[in-house]
Structures are given as C-alpha cells and as structure tokens.
Amino acid sequence: MIEWYKKVVFENYANFKGRARRSEYWYFALANGIISFSLIIIGVIVGTIFGDAMTGGIIGYALLVLYSLATLLPGLGVLVRRLHDVGKSGWFYFVSLIPLAGPIWILILLCTDGDYGPNQYGSDPKNEIEEINQIGNVELQ
Secondary structure: HHHHHHHHHHHHHOOOOOOOOHHHHHHHHHHHHHHHHHHHHHHHHHHHHHHHHHHHHHHHHHHHHHHHHHHHHHHHHHHHHHHOOOOOOOOHHHHHOOOOHHHHHHHHHHHHOOOOOOOOEEEOHHHHHHHHHHHHHHHHH
C-alpha cells in the first residue's frame, strides 16, 4: 500500500497522462483516508494535552487542510489516470456533479477493471507489470 501511495505522491505528483490500475487508485485512497483520520486524532490528542478541545479541533483541522492541499494534485492526477484506464476522459469526472446518479456512476467506473491492451491514453498498466515480472523470472532461471 505504501509503495502505491509513494508512487502517486512522489513519482506522479501532477501527472495527468497515462493510465492507473485499480490498485494504484484504491491504495492511494486508503492511505489518504488513514492519514487524514490520523491528523484529526493528533489534533484531538493535542487538545486533550492542552486541556482545550477547541484548540485541538483547530489544530487537527489545520493539519487536515494543509495535508489536503498538498495531496490535491496527486489525487486528481490518479483519478484522471484511473478514468483513462477505463477509456474515459478526465473531464468525465464532472459527471459526478449530477445529483445521486453521478457519484454512483463514477464509483462504478473507479471499481471497473481497465481496458485490456493499449487504448487511446496509453498502454495497459497491468501488462507492463506482468512483463517486468516475466523478464525477472526469465533472468532468475
């Protein structure tokens, strides 16, 4: 999970081209949620130490806002690359603005397996990893 998170945040910080596997997107989302929740907990702990819940809430919220701003571009980038993997443009994300049906449709797309083989947005990311594993296995034999 950490490898996928580092790949999204550090290697592909603002990369909106290419394709992202389901695991890349969902592991990033999971790590992002865990870190966000942890920042809120840190704020509560700080508030408890200082004896003021309001201070802890403000500190936790400030940490969460700073973290969210820092991961905004990587999050959008991996989302657009994930939509590319299922053959949709990144602009297709605006479908989520349609009440009720839009977010459900985007969730379905994010959970759908990507196109097999290359599409107009690049080569299949699953095949690239399988090719690397096959090359590694050939060299080991």
